[in-house]
Amino acid sequence: MGFNYNKFAAATGLMLNRPNSLFYGSILGYPVYCKYITGRSTAMTVRVHAKTEDPIDFSGYLESWRQTQTGIVQISFNNHEMTAMLSIPAKNTNDVLSQQVYAIVNLLQQSGLRPCCMSCGRTDSWSNYLLDGEGCTLCSSCVMTTQENMAQIEAEKTAQPINPMGALIGIIIGAAVLGLMTFFVMKMGYITYLTGFLGAFITMLLIKKLGGRLTYASAIIGAVVCMLVAAATPAFELAGELAKYNQENKKTAQEYCDAYKDLQDTIVNATSEEKEELEKLLGGNTKQYKKRNEEYHVLLSNQTTWECFTNITTLCQYDLYSEVKGELIKCILWGVLSVIISTACMLPSMLKESYGKHSLTPLS
Numbered sequence: 499m500g501f502n503y504n505k506f507a508a509a510t511g512l513m514l515n516r517p518n519s520l521f522y523g524s525i526l527g528y529p530v531y532c533k534y535i536t537g538r539s540t541a542m543t544v545r546v547h548a549k550t551e552d553p554i555d556f557s558g559y560l561e562s563w564r565q566t567q568t569g570i571v572q573i574s575f576n577n578h579e580m581t582a583m584l585s586i587p588a589k590n591t592n593d594v595l596s597q598q599v600y601a602i603v604n605l606l607q608q609s610g611l612r613p614c615c616m617s618c619g620r621t622d623s624w625s626n627y628l629l630d631g632e633g634c635t636l637c638s639s640c641v642m643t644t645q646e647n648m649a650q651i652e653a654e655k656t657a658q659p660i661n662p663m664g665a666l667i668g669i670i671i672g673a674a675v676l677g678l679m680t681f682f683v684m685k686m687g688y689i690t691y692l693t694g695f696l697g698a699f700i701t702m703l704l705i706k707k708l709g710g711r712l713t714y715a716s717a718i719i720g721a722v723v724c725m726l727v728a729a730a731t732p733a734f735e736l737a738g739e740l741a742k743y744n745q746e747n748k749k750t751a752q753e754y755c756d757a758y759k760d761l762q763d764t765i766v767n768a769t770s771e772e773k774e775e776l777e778k779l780l781g782g783n784t785k786q787y788k789k790r791n792e793e794y795h796v797l798l799s800n801q802t803t804w805e806c807f808t809n810i811t812t813l814c815q816y817d818l819y820s821e822v823k824g825e826l827i828k829c830i831l832w833g834v835l836s837v838i839i840s841t842a843c844m845l846p847s848m849l850k851e852s853y854g855k856h857s858l859t860p861l862s
């Protein structure tokens with residue numbers, strides 16, 4: 499059985515902060531934080547805040563102790579903080595991990611370390627806090643200092659000057675890169691979400707670089723412009739293909755329209771007998787001929803990429819271009835969604851950084 503959040507929490511008696519996948523609480527009176535990490539490799543980090551008179555000596559002792567244990571990949575002690583990394587056992591995963599966490603805390607207790615505030619080392623009145631998604635142990639006066647520092651950072655960040663002209667240039671260059679990438683990838687016959695991801699990322703980076711810093715306004719404008727470009731580029735590329743098709747079929751269409759016009763003239767000038775005969779000849783297909791005539795008129799009046807681009811929604815209504823309609827919708831959805839998803843993923847943290855926003859909340 500593999501790692502299970504609830505079972506590990508039950509085995510250790512720690513509480514789980516779901517949004518940050520953080521286990522926290524106290525074991526034998528020590529503040530403990532565990533995080534299950536999945537990524538290139540899977541592991542568990544364990545952090546305990548405690549104080550010793552001789553941290554360097556204790557660090558050496560920890561390392562020699564680690565070598566007698568199995569499953570503890572790394573362990574160290576620094577500034578009131580013990581950090582360990584555990585490998586994930588294949589069998590009895592939750593129980594074995596829990597035993598290892600207890601073994602570590604036990605060792606700290608036996609070695610005479612005292613639980614403390616991770617910042618100043620005060621051994622009374624500390625509590626568990628969440629600082630930007632990471633667990634930390636602070637005493638009441640360090641909480642106040644941290645909050646003051648956070649307010650100061652935010653004030654300094656928001657006081658930084660912004661350059662709207664630079665931000666605008668950043669948006670234009672970023673959107674142009676997005677458009678060109680999408681265009682060339684489509685020309686090669688592919689569509690990919692990567693162009694939207696990359697384009698939006700480059701745009702935000704350029705706003706930051708050229709505009710001083712990312713603001714809510716510039717980020718929103720940048721994202722909207724990227725979405726418009728992600729939608730317009732496939733339309734433009736397909737308009738080019740439509741124009742090529744229309745040019746190739748210009749002669750056929752012209753001949754058809756001319757013939758249709760002659761036929762209409764003949765019908766107008768015909769006697770009722772002749773009309774009857776003509777209608778027999780057409781065999782009830784008049785509607786079809788009329789429709790084809792309309793389509794060919796549209797084909798003749800949309801000979802350039804620009805004409806096809808500006809009339810693309812009209813063109814898509816005709817059966818002649820029905821294949822393009824499906825392709826267009828697919829490409830636009832793909833492009834716009836990739837911009838929306840990528841900005842939704844990266845903007846919150848980028849904006850937090852830009853406004854110097856940090857959060858400190860008590861873990862109860």
Ligand SMILES: [Zn+2]
Nearest residue numbers: 615618637640
């Ligand atoms: Zn403190």
